[in-house]
Amino acid sequence: MILFAQTISDCLARLFWPVIILCPLSWAVLASRPEPRDASDLVGSSMGLWLHLPALLLSAAGIAAVLESWPLLSKEQPGSKHLRRLRIGPLQGCGLASIAGIIAMAAGLIVMALCFDLVARSEGKSEAARPIVRALPADADLDIPPALDRRQPARRSLSFSVHSTWESEGLDLRPHALLLERDSYSAMHVQVIGDGKVLNREPILISNSDELISLRFPSRPLRSLEIRALDFGDFRVSFPAGTVCSLSTEQHHSRINCILAALSYLLPAALSLAAICLLGRDCSKAVSLALALTVLVACTLADLTPNAAALQAYGRGEWIPSSGLGEESLLSLALIVTLLLIAIPFRSGVRR
C-alpha cells in the first residue's frame, strides 16, 4: 500500500505541470470551437482533433509518469534489478502501478474538465445538459406487419404496447409510406391515442416515407398506443419494428457530463498501459512510450474506445451514460482485461 499511494502521489506530482499547461490549452480550444447548429451537429467535426488534444496530452503525460514510477514496466530501467527477483504479483506489479497511474490521470482529467466547464459556463452555456432522450420501441399487437391501407378500410387503426417503467414525454414515429397510385398524391392523416386519450391536438400528416414525426406531450405513464387513420390518402403506411418509440427526458448537470467526457479518456490510456504490460518487458522506455502513444491516438481516431463519441455527446449536450456508450466501454474494458491476462505468463516467468 505504501508504494501504491506513493506511485499515485508521484504520478500526480509529475502531472502537475502538464495540467497547469493544458488547462489554458483546453480553454483556447473551447474558445475557438464553433457552436453546434443543432442536436445532429457533430460537435467540432472540423475541430474534433483539437478537442482531443488536451486530454490526449494529459493521458500521454500520465503514461510517461507511470513508466517513470515503476521500473519493471519497461526493459532495463534503473532499479529494476532490485525488484525483478521478488516476484511481485502476476504482472510484476505493473498492473497495480497502472491502476495508480490511472487514478492520478483521473484526478488530472477532472481538474481539466472542471476548468473546461467553467469556461463553457462563462460563455453562457446552460448549466443543465440538454434533456436526454430515452427511447423505447413499442411493440405492435399484431402478427402481420402493421400497416394502414385504404385498400383495407376495415383496419383503420394499429395497436402497440409500451413496456416501460418510466413515464413517457413524447413519441417518435418514422412511418414507411408507399405511394399507391402515380397520378394522385394525397397525404394520410392520423391520430395517436395513448391509453385511450388523444395525444395530438392536430391531425398528424404523413406525406413522405421514413420522415421523423415527433410528438411531445406532458409526462404521463403510457402502456398502450393506437395509431388511427383519419383519412387514408394515397399511401400505404406501415410501421416496421423500431419505428414507434416512446420517449423520456432527464435533466443532468453539465459539469458531471463534462467530467464523464474527460474520464472517458482513461479507457485509451488504460488500453495503452495494458499494451505496455504485455510488450514493455522487452522494450526500452522510449519504445514503450511510443507504443503507448500510438495506441492512445489510434484508439481515439479509429473510435476503438468511446472517448471520441463521449466528447461528441458532451458537445451535443447529451447525457453521456444514456448515449449508448456503455457497451463500447465494456468492450474496451474486456480488451484491457484480455491484454492483461495474456501478459501474465510473459510477466510472471523469469526473464530469459
Added chain:
Amino acid sequence: MDPTELAIEVESLHLRYPGSWGSPAVEALIGVDLQVRPGEILGILGPNGSGKTTLLEILSGGLRQTKGRARILGRAAGDRQLIAMMGYQPEGPLPFPQLKPGEFLDYLGSLMGLPGAELSARRKAVLSQLRLDGVAERKLGKLSTGLQRRLALAAALLPEPKLLILDEPTSGLDPEASLLVMEILEKFRAGGGSVLMASHHLQEVERVCDRVCVLVAGRKRAEGSLDELLSTEEQLLAASGLDASGQDRVVEAVAKAGGSTKGWRQGRRHLFAFLRDLK
C-alpha cells in the same frame, strides 16, 4: 543451514542473450561450474563483460539460464522460497527515488514476506548496522551513490539471509564505508553465512574472500584460494609480494611479450593477469 549442504552449486551453466535487430547473439556464460560452501566467501573476478553480473543475476533468480543447473541452498535458482533466504545486492541505482530509506526497506520486506513486527525490528537493525540512521528522513533520490549502495546492502541483509549475493558491494563507497562493508561481511561469515561477491577491488577480495573464481569471456578460467591461484601458471599469471613498482615491472614484461594489459587487477600484495592474449 545444513553444514554439508552447499550454499551454491552451479554446473555447466550457459546463458545466451539472443540477438536482435541484426545484432548477433551473445554467449554470456559458457559452461560455468561453481561451488560455495557454508560459511565461505567466494569472490568472482574478471574483466568487464566477463559474465560476472550475468552469473549473479541467474543465481539471484532475475534471469534464467539457457542450459545447466544452478542450485541455491538446496533449491533451484529462482525458487520463491529463496527470496527470504537469500540477500541480493545488484549493481546500479535504487528504484523509487521518492521513498525514504525506511519506507524502501518496508516495501522490500513486505515483498519478502516478513511479518510487520519482525520487519520493523530488522529495518532498524540493518539501518543501524550500515550507519544509515542519519539519513532516515532523506528521500532515496537525494542520497549519494555510496549511501544508496549501503542501503542496497541493508536491503540484502533485511531478511536475515543465509546467503548473500553481492555485485560490486564496495563500488562507489569511500574507504571508511568500504571497511564497514568488509567488517559486516566478515561478521556474516562468522555467523555461518555464505557470500558470493563480484568485485574489481582486489584488495578487498584479498581481505575477505576465502576463494576466488576468475571469469573471462563467459568461461571460468581459474578457481581456488589465492595461494592455489598463485601456484598455477596455466591460464593466470599471479604474483605476490610485489610493491607498486614491482607490479608495474610485471605489467611491462607482459606487454613486451605481446600480452594485453587489459584485465590486470592489482591488489595490495597480489597481481593477476589474464593471459588470453599472450603468445
